[in-house]
Amino acid sequence: MAGSITTDIAGGRGVPPVVRDFGGGDGDGGGRGAHRRAAVTGLLVLLAASVMLFAAFTSAFFVRRGMSNDWVDTPVPGILWMNTGVLVASSLALELARRALRSGRRIAFNRYWTGATLLGVVFLCGQYAGWRQLNDAGIYLATNPSSSFFFLLTCVHAVHLLGGISALGYIDVQALMLRLGPGKRTAVDVSAYFWHFLDGVWIYLMVLFLFWG
Amino acid sequence: MSSPVVHPHHAPTGFIRRYIFSLDHKVIGIQYYFLALFSVFLGMSLSVLMRYHLIYPDAKVGWFEKLWPTGAAGGIMTPELYLSLMTMHGTIMVFFVLTTAPQSGFGNYFLPIQIGAEDMAFPVLNMLSFWTTFLALCVMVAAFFVPGGAPLAGWTAYPPLSAVGALSGPGEGMGQTLWIISIAIFSGASLMGAINFIATIIDLRCKGMSMMRLPLTCWSWFVTAILGLLGFAVLLGAGVLLLLDRMAGTSFFLPAGLLVNDQILNHKGGSPLLWQHLFWFFGHPEVYIAILPGMGVASQLLSTFSRKPIFGYKAMVYAILGIGFLGFFVWGHHMFMSGMNPYSAFAFSVLTMSIGVPSAIKTFNWIGTLWGGRIRFTTAMLFALGFVSLFVTGGISGIFLGQPALDLYFHDTYFVVGHFHMIMGVAAIFGMFAGTFYWFPKVTGRFMNETLGKIHFYLTFIGVYAIFTPMHFLGIAGNPRRYADFTNFDFLGKLLPVHTFMTHAAIYTAVAQLIFLVNLIWSAKKGKRAPDNPWEATTLEWTIPSPPPFDNFAGKHPVVNHGPYEYSVPGAPKDYTMQTDPA
Numbered sequence: 001m002a003g004s005i006t007t008d009i010a011g012g013r014g015v016p017p018v019v020r021d022f023g024g025g026d027g028d029g030g031g032r033g034a035h036r037r038a039a040v041t042g043l044l045v046l047l048a049a050s051v052m053l054f055a056a057f058t059s060a061f062f063v064r065r066g067m068s069n070d071w072v073d074t075p076v077p078g079i080l081w082m083n084t085g086v087l088v089a090s091s092l093a094l095e096l097a098r099r100a101l102r103s104g105r106r107i108a109f110n111r112y113w114t115g116a117t118l119l120g121v122v123f124l125c126g127q128y129a130g131w132r133q134l135n136d137a138g139i140y141l142a143t144n145p146s147s148s149f150f151f152l153l154t155c156v157h158a159v160h161l162l163g164g165i166s167a168l169g170y171i172d173v174q175a176l177m178l179r180l181g182p183g184k185r186t187a188v189d190v191s192a193y194f195w196h197f198l199d200g201v202w203i204y205l206m207v208l209f210l211f212w213g
Numbered sequence: 214m215s216s217p218v219v220h221p222h223h224a225p226t227g228f229i230r231r232y233i234f235s236l237d238h239k240v241i242g243i244q245y246y247f248l249a250l251f252s253v254f255l256g257m258s259l260s261v262l263m264r265y266h267l268i269y270p271d272a273k274v275g276w277f278e279k280l281w282p283t284g285a286a287g288g289i290m291t292p293e294l295y296l297s298l299m300t301m302h303g304t305i306m307v308f309f310v311l312t313t314a315p316q317s318g319f320g321n322y323f324l325p326i327q328i329g330a331e332d333m334a335f336p337v338l339n340m341l342s343f344w345t346t347f348l349a350l351c352v353m354v355a356a357f358f359v360p361g362g363a364p365l366a367g368w369t370a371y372p373p374l375s376a377v378g379a380l381s382g383p384g385e386g387m388g389q390t391l392w393i394i395s396i397a398i399f400s401g402a403s404l405m406g407a408i409n410f411i412a413t414i415i416d417l418r419c420k421g422m423s424m425m426r427l428p429l430t431c432w433s434w435f436v437t438a439i440l441g442l443l444g445f446a447v448l449l450g451a452g453v454l455l456l457l458d459r460m461a462g463t464s465f466f467l468p469a470g471l472l473v474n475d476q477i478l479n480h481k482g483g484s485p486l487l488w489q490h491l492f493w494f495f496g497h498p499e500v501y502i503a504i505l506p507g508m509g510v511a512s513q514l515l516s517t518f519s520r521k522p523i524f525g526y527k528a529m530v531y532a533i534l535g536i537g538f539l540g541f542f543v544w545g546h547h548m549f550m551s552g553m554n555p556y557s558a559f560a561f562s563v564l565t566m567s568i569g570v571p572s573a574i575k576t577f578n579w580i581g582t583l584w585g586g587r588i589r590f591t592t593a594m595l596f597a598l599g600f601v602s603l604f605v606t607g608g609i610s611g612i613f614l615g616q617p618a619l620d621l622y623f624h625d626t627y628f629v630v631g632h633f634h635m636i637m638g639v640a641a642i643f644g645m646f647a648g649t650f651y652w653f654p655k656v657t658g659r660f661m662n663e664t665l666g667k668i669h670f671y672l673t674f675i676g677v678y679a680i681f682t683p684m685h686f687l688g689i690a691g692n693p694r695r696y697a698d699f700t701n702f703d704f705l706g707k708l709l710p711v712h713t714f715m716t717h718a719a720i721y722t723a724v725a726q727l728i729f730l731v732n733l734i735w736s737a738k739k740g741k742r743a744p745d746n747p748w749e750a751t752t753l754e755w756t757i758p759s760p761p762p763f764d765n766f767a768g769k770h771p772v773v774n775h776g777p778y779e780y781s782v783p784g785a786p787k788d789y790t791m792q793t794d795p796a
Contacts, residue, residue: 034416034417037415037416038334038335038412038413038415038416038417039412041334041411041412041415041416042334042335042338042408042409042411042412045407045408045411045412045442046404046408048442048443049404049407049408049442049443049445049446050446052442052443052446052447053446053447053449053450055447056446056447056450056451056491056494057450057454059490059491060450060454060465060487060491063484063487063490064465064482064483064484064487067482067484068469068481068482068483069482070464070469070481070482071482141457141461141462141463142461142462142463142464145463145464145465145482145483148457148463148464148465152453152454152457156453
């Protein structure tokens with residue numbers, strides 16, 4: 001018995017029981033299976049870090065909002081509604097692309113995936129337009145705490161999105177050059193999951209701006 | 214049996230890909246180790262200068278002026294220079310030594326081998342992580358050389374001082390900006406490292422290596438990676454806010470009506486306490502990032518050199534998890550002085566005390582492991598025992614500081630300095646020394662010199678107690694910390710001899726570290742040849758040649774049949790059963 005006083009002190013067998021547990025250990029596979037699992041695990045861990053980053057900003061947002069009387073709600077630029085639609089559409093296109101890939105329709109995959117990537121670029125351009133609209137209305141990063149958080153959160157989201165677009169673009173180039181072999185399916189899935197996550201974060205930010213902005 | 218390889222790659226032949234931009238986890242581990250070694254000597258040098266200044270505040274030192282023409286004009290160190298040395302000492306030690314060597318150094322080298330993998334899950338990310346850390350160190354050290362010099366705001370960078378800019382003092386201009394940028398880069402590197410560690414442990418364990426057969430070193434690296442993941446993300450966010458306050462005119466941390474050097478600042482509504490909350494949400498888990506790997510190494514060594522199974526393996530695992538979990542709920546105990554609601558302080562205090570439970574479990578289990586063992590007093594074992602001693606000493610003073618009523622008195626005194634140096638600083642460094650002596654034969658194929666090692670151990674062990682024990686008494690006597698000069702205060706006059714004693718102890722202890730450096734370099738070239746398993750240990754790294762081949766297991770795929778600490782098994786042919794021995 002591992003950990004019992006008598007056997008441990010007497011120097012007896014301290015053999016922890018073998019329990020099949022989570023993860024890729026216990027020899028249940030290797031090679032591509034382990035590669036795929038590790039990639040998905042790595043993504044989930046990365047998402048956890050992103051969640052913590054946005055949680056930290058959200059916490060600061062509410063603390064800062066509640067502690068002074070200089071908070072002036074920042075009007076959400078109208079173009080952000082269109083941007084939200086664009087981002088959701090890009091996620092849908094990615095899902096259609098993955099479905100096409102699973103059924104072997106490569107041309108459809110290329111179209112949907114390219115479309116999703118372009119929609120991502122459109123979203124970023126739309127964000128830039130939104131920032132300019134606020135600037136034109138005299139609202140800048142340091143105008144008041146609300147605008148500080150608005151620009152901060154949208155910029156940090158945009159930086160994440162740049163990473164996502166790079167991933168989508170890489171896969172798109174591979175697909176268009178007919179180099180999207182089975183080994184890259186994991187990259188397809190992981191990129192899509194990351195993109196959906198950014199979708200979710202954006203909707204969360206919109207809710208934050210609309211109700212507490 | 215297929216091998217759980219994620220990115221099989223072949224040994225590179227060119228010097229640059231082999232030793233500089235290497236993807237091999239072992240080379241990256243050594244790179245981290247040497248980065249930390251450079252940093253620890255740099256940080257230690259700064260501390261010796263500080264200690265020297267504390268007992269000779271009026272001394273004129275010619276080379277001070279050469280190094281710091283404005284900070285030490287005429288060769289006399291200014292209080293501002295003292296504060297910048299303090300800031301850089303703390304920052305370099307906490308981030309580039311305590312966070313780097315135990316986790317990224319030893320963990321990178323030995324984690325994949327101990328779980329039977331050929332490399333980390335993402336070798337390219339691993340390489341990027343190291344070079345990003347290197348960049349962060351360069352940016353941090355650059356703060357010494359910019360106009361105004363290094364920042365003054367301490368390793369915690371509390372605003373308003375850290376957020377106001379050059380107006381608040383030398384070093385608070387470009388120096389503080391570089392500090393924040395460096396820490397942001399370091400946070401990014403730590404996140405990359407954490408992703409790699411977690412994915413590797415979860416997905417790349419070899420056949421038979423269940424979670425409950427992991428060596429405790431791997432468990433500690435695993436939990437440390439989780440703490441780093443969650444903590445550094447928050448620090449990164451806080452750093453961005455601080456940078457915006459400094460450079461973009463925002464007011465996250467700066468209140469209205471702030472008067473600095475006769476100038477009213479144009480900020481309004483921010484709160485310096487917001488920074489403290491964000492910082493310490495990272496900062497307290499950071500303490501465990503520093504110490505947990507040392508706990509893993511101590512557990513590994515106490516079992517190996519006592520020739521006994523670790524006492525209560527499962528309890529040790531749950532204690533590591535418990536410490537990691539509770540570590541996220543106690544940040545407020547760093548802020549008892551901030552005027553927080555007494556009920557909040559009470560809650561943070563109770564949670565802080567509760568960490569004593571898993572900590573005590575670990576300590577008693579280490580003692581239980583030693584009990585009745587046939588102890589081999591190698592240098593590595595001595596450092597592991599030293600770790601336990603320092604952990605207990607530093608932990609007990611933590612119980613005092615965890616109580617708001619006592620902390621209000623102790624907080625700004627040397628009691629705190631003594632406490633955190635014992636538990637976070639030297640205990641963790643003893644873990645590193647223990648790991649170095651233990652794994653050196655595996656990395657180089659040679660032993661470190663045991664005689665030099667033991668001389669180094671005894672001098673260091675006595676030295677650190679001589680430096681840091683008196684700090685507790687100074688704190689009880691009311692000696693404030695962060696002061697550059699005590700000679701102008703009547704009530705501190707009688708304490709100056711204690712400071713003189715501590716400074717001498719610090720200088721002797723620092724010099725003793727040269728013995729370690731000589732031993733490390735000499736042994737790598739001339740040390741006695743070591744067999745593959747010189748300590749008769751059980752874990753996977755001792756099943757392979759020394760130094761290990763490029764892909765660790767030379768194309769073979771280990772199969773684990775035993776737990777990590779099967780020593781003195783009744784009826785077994787020898788007193789240790791390797792993890793790969795037949796069932």
